[in-house]
Amino acid sequence: MAVTEDDREPDAADADARRRPMPRAARSAPGAARSAPRAEECAPGVEPCAPDTAGCVPGAEGCVPAAAQSAPGVEQSAPGPKRATPSSRLLRPDEAGLTQRLAARVPRLLRETQFRRYWTGQTVSMFGDQISAIAIPLAAVLVLHADAAEMGYLTALVWLPSLLFGLHAGAWVDRRGRRRATMIGADLGRFALLASLPVCYALGVLTLPQLFVIAFAVGALSVVFNVSDTALFVAVVPEERYLEGNSLIYSSRALSFVTGPSVGGLLVQTLSAPFAIAADALSYLGSAFFLHRIRPAEPPPDRSGKGAVTAGARFIAGSPIVRASLLGVSIINFFNLMFSALFLLFAVRVLHVNAGEIGLILGLAATGGVIGAAITKRIADRTGVGWAYTLGCLGFTAPTMLVPLAGGPRPLVLSMLFAAEFLSDFGVMLLDISIGSIFAAVIPDDLRSRVSGAFQAVNYGTRPVGALLGGLLGTLMGLRPALWIASAGGVLGFLILLPSPLPAFRMPAADRGRSSSATAQPPVPQPDLPQPGA
Numbered sequence: 001m002a003v004t005e006d007d008r009e010p011d012a013a014d015a016d017a018r019r020r021p022m023p024r025a026a027r028s029a030p031g032a033a034r035s036a037p038r039a040e041e042c043a044p045g046v047e048p049c050a051p052d053t054a055g056c057v058p059g060a061e062g063c064v065p066a067a068a069q070s071a072p073g074v075e076q077s078a079p080g081p082k083r084a085t086p087s088s089r090l091l092r093p094d095e096a097g098l099t100q101r102l103a104a105r106v107p108r109l110l111r112e113t114q115f116r117r118y119w120t121g122q123t124v125s126m127f128g129d130q131i132s133a134i135a136i137p138l139a140a141v142l143v144l145h146a147d148a149a150e151m152g153y154l155t156a157l158v159w160l161p162s163l164l165f166g167l168h169a170g171a172w173v174d175r176r177g178r179r180r181a182t183m184i185g186a187d188l189g190r191f192a193l194l195a196s197l198p199v200c201y202a203l204g205v206l207t208l209p210q211l212f213v214i215a216f217a218v219g220a221l222s223v224v225f226n227v228s229d230t231a232l233f234v235a236v237v238p239e240e241r242y243l244e245g246n247s248l249i250y251s252s253r254a255l256s257f258v259t260g261p262s263v264g265g266l267l268v269q270t271l272s273a274p275f276a277i278a279a280d281a282l283s284y285l286g287s288a289f290f291l292h293r294i295r296p297a298e299p300p301p302d303r304s305g306k307g308a309v310t311a312g313a314r315f316i317a318g319s320p321i322v323r324a325s326l327l328g329v330s331i332i333n334f335f336n337l338m339f340s341a342l343f344l345l346f347a348v349r350v351l352h353v354n355a356g357e358i359g360l361i362l363g364l365a366a367t368g369g370v371i372g373a374a375i376t377k378r379i380a381d382r383t384g385v386g387w388a389y390t391l392g393c394l395g396f397t398a399p400t401m402l403v404p405l406a407g408g409p410r411p412l413v414l415s416m417l418f419a420a421e422f423l424s425d426f427g428v429m430l431l432d433i434s435i436g437s438i439f440a441a442v443i444p445d446d447l448r449s450r451v452s453g454a455f456q457a458v459n460y461g462t463r464p465v466g467a468l469l470g471g472l473l474g475t476l477m478g479l480r481p482a483l484w485i486a487s488a489g490g491v492l493g494f495l496i497l498l499p500s501p502l503p504a505f506r507m508p509a510a511d512r513g514r515s516s517s518a519t520a521q522p523p524v525p526q527p528d529l530p531q532p533g534a
Contacts, residue, residue, distance in 0.1 A: 130260020
C-alpha cells in the first residue's frame, strides 16, 4: 500500500486530543451543530466555552459559534491574537460546499502526498523529454550539419543501450535494491550530460562525436531509470489503483506530446537548439527533486545470486501473459519504426504537405492520446483490462493504413493524416496504460526490474532494425508500397494476441503478496483469469 505523508506538524493540543477517546457527544453526523463540551471532556484545568459556542478554550480566540464549528472546510485558528485578514474569516456554507466539490474532482491518488510528488516528477521529466526529442536532432542538423547517415547513427545510439544493457541493468537494480536512489542518480547523470551541450556550444567546442556519446550515455541511464521505475511504481500505488495511477501518468505523457514539441520548436527558434536542450536538463533536475521527497516502502533486494541476469527472461518465457504481450508489441514496434522512418518523407515528397501543416496536424492529433488516457480506465472496467490492451494494439496500428491510402484533394489528404494520427494516439494510450497495469499485477516484486530489462532488450531492440528495414524498402519499392507493408505488419501484432490468454485477463480483485520463489507465473487467478499455460 502507498505510504502517505502528513505535512502538518501537530501541536501539543492535537497530540493530547488524539490520545483521548472521542467523546460520544462529539460523534455527531456531518454538518450537525455540536453542543459545547462538558467540563470532563476538556483538558484538565481548562473550562468549557459558553453553551452557545464550541471549544474548550475560553475567549474569542478559542470559542466559536457552534454552527460555524460544524461548517465543512473551516479551519480553526491557533491560539493567539486574532488579526482581521481575509484569509482568517470563516467560510460561508456555500463557499465550503464549493471547496468540497472542487476537491472531489481531484483524482484520489493525487490527494495522496507521496503519489502526487512521484507523478509531478514524472510529468516534469516527460515534458522535458519531448523538448529534447526535437531539439537534439535539430542540433545535429542545424548546428553540426549532420547528413542522413549520421542522423541514422544518432537515432540508433538512443535505442542501442536497451538492447545492450537491459538484462544486466535489471539484474543489477534488483540485486542492489534502493530503486528510488538509483532513479535519482540516473536523473542527476542525465542532467549533467545534457547540460554539457549548451555549455560546449557556448564555448565553441561542440562536436558531432560528442553528441553521439551523450545520446548513448543518456540512453543507458534511461534504461537504468526505467527498470527501477517499474518496481517503485508498485511501492507508491496500491494494487487496486494501478489503472488509475497509470492513467494519470500516461495522461501527462499524452499532454507532453501535445505541447512539448511545440515548446521545443519555439525554444530552438528563439534560443538555438543546444540552448533548448537545457530545458530538458532542468526537467531531470526537477524529477530528482520530487523523487527525493518521497519515502515508499520498496521491495527488498534480491539475494538469489546465480542466474539473476537471465531470471527476467526465464519469467517471460514461462508466463503466457507477459510472453504474449512481448511477442505482440515487439512486432508492432518493429513495423511502427518502419512506418516512422518513412512517414515524414512520404508526407512531404509524395503528398506535398509542408512542415507547418505537419506540425499542426501532429499537435492537434495528439489530443487523441489525451482522450485515450482519460477514458482507458472506463474501457478496462467494461471490457476487462486484457481486452482493453488487445483493442489498443489494433487501435494503434490499423489507423496508420490511412496514410498510404491518402490522396485526392488537399483537404481530404490533411483530414486522413489527422485521423490516422488521432486514432493511433488514442490506441497507444489504451495499449500502454493497460499493459502497465497488467504487468504491475502479474510480475513478482523481486523480479520487476529484471523482467523490465529483459522486456526492453527485445522490445526496444527491434526498433533500430525496423527503421533500417523501412529505409531499405522505401528505396527499393517506393514509399507508398513500403508504408502499406509497415501498416499491415503492425496489425499482425494484434492478430497474434487473439489466441493467447491475454485478452481474457482481468485485474485481481484483492491485494495479494507476490514472490518469484514459488513460481515464475502470474499470481493465482480469479475465476475469470486465464490459467498459466492456457
